[in-house]
Structure formats: structure tokens, C-alpha cells
Amino acid sequence: MGSKTSRQKEIVRLINENGTVSFKDLKESFPDVSEMTLRTDLKFLDQNRQIVRIHGGAKSIDLVMGTEGVMTWRSITNIDKKEAIAKKARNMVFPNSTVYIDTGSTTTMFARFFPDVNALIYTESISCAIELQKLVRPKVFLPGGQMERSSLSLYGTRALEELKTMNFDVSFISALNYKEGIGFTCFREYQALLKKTIIERSEKVVLLMDSSKVGEKSIYTFCKPEDIDVLVSDGGLTPDFIGLMKEHGVTVIQ
Secondary structure (H helix, E strand, O other): OOOHHHHHHHHHHHHHHHOEEEHHHHHHHOOOOOHHHHHHHHHHHHHOOOOEEEOOEEEOHHHHHOOOOHHHHHHOOOHHHHHHHHHHHHHHOOOOEEEEEOOOHHHHHHHHOOOOOOEEEEEOEHHHHHHHOOOOOOEEEOOOOEEEOOOOEEEOHHHHHHHOOOOEEEEEEEOOEEEOOOEEEEOOHHHHHHHHHHHHOEEEEEEEOOHHHEOOOOOEEEEOHHHOOEEEOOOOOOHHHHHHHHHOOOEEEO
């Protein structure tokens, strides 16, 4: 991480994205930064009311205040970008298909714009299911598991085992970050395992990611460019990044 300010911004973003972050996770995310420096960062951010320090890590302000948690924060950031991505992605939904929708604020926006067509939709996202409930024709399934309050999603080995037996025509996947040489990443191990499983079971993989997430990395890599078919973004991707995706056979829509 470059400057002190950019590092602290990234710390806040990680905490807001995930609700609660352990100090161990922070050390793994910033391997070149000393423990003393990271503790100083957390103290500064806590004093400035950007995060809340807890024993062994930190929490987002939303969770501590008892609001809807991290999804509250995520759902009000980059709204225009999320809507642009969702409106483009909805054109990739076809009647009588089996669809998987990943957890995340961008995929939740996509669910809001999902067309009212005959389809079987599977999702671990409670927020996506809430958006989809207004539709008449699709059948919506939540495989089940334990609730993750900060992301309004379900997770667990039972759901993972169930999804390993399924086949999807198209999956819509979210990513926390992308960094060249590392790939598309997320923050939690169970998220990475779930995304990998869905990608393996999908005929077409569509990744929804806004341009601000390019150039950074998180802890767990769940796929490389060659593992996806289409990347849908907001119009802010650089020519170099688009060229790199095309080298790996990825269709870029932005």
C-alpha cells in the first residue's frame, strides 16, 4: 500500500465491506505493514469515528450503531455505477434458464432489475431474494445455511454441498477486488469456496464489478480471468485492463 492516507482508506473500506475484521485478517491484507503501524491506524480511525475498535479487530460504524449493517453502507455507495452494471447485466438473462446470483451490493442491485421471465433462480443472498420477491414468473430458491448478518447472506457446508450437485446456465458473480497476477479476490474463505463451486457448475460466468475495484487485492483468490466469460462494469475501466481481459477470452461490457 502506498501512502498512509491510501492505506487507511483501504482499511476503512475493508471493514465497511465485511462488517467485522480481525487484526489477523488485517495483517494478512497488509503483509508489508508492521503490527505497530496497523494498530496506530486503527486507533486513528477509531478516534475519527470512521471505524470502531474492538478486542482483536474492528467493526464498521453501521454494525455498532445497530442499523442493517454493512449492506446499509454498501448499498448507498456508487449507486450510479451499480445501476449501470445491473441494467447491462439484465440483458444476459434469458427465459427458461437456471441462474445463480451471488451475494453483494452490486448483485443486489442486479436482482432489483432482474426481468420478470420464467427462470429458476438460486441465491445465498437474503437481500437479493427480497428484491426478487416482487417478480411473478421466476422461482427463487435459497439453498440455506447460517445467516451472515453483515452481508445479509447465508453460508455453510450444507449449502455448499447442495450447490455442488447443481448445474447453472449462467451465474452472476461479484468480486471485492482484482489485481493483475493475483486474480479476482474476496475477503472471506467461505465466500471464495462458494464462488469457486458456482463457477465450476456454470455454463456461463458473468462477473459484475465496478471499475474502482481494479488494482487492489483481498485475501482469497477465487478465480482468474480465464475462469470467467463476461465482465460487466460501469464504463470506467482502462484500455489496458480491457485489453488484458480480452487476451484471456473475456467479453467486456462497459
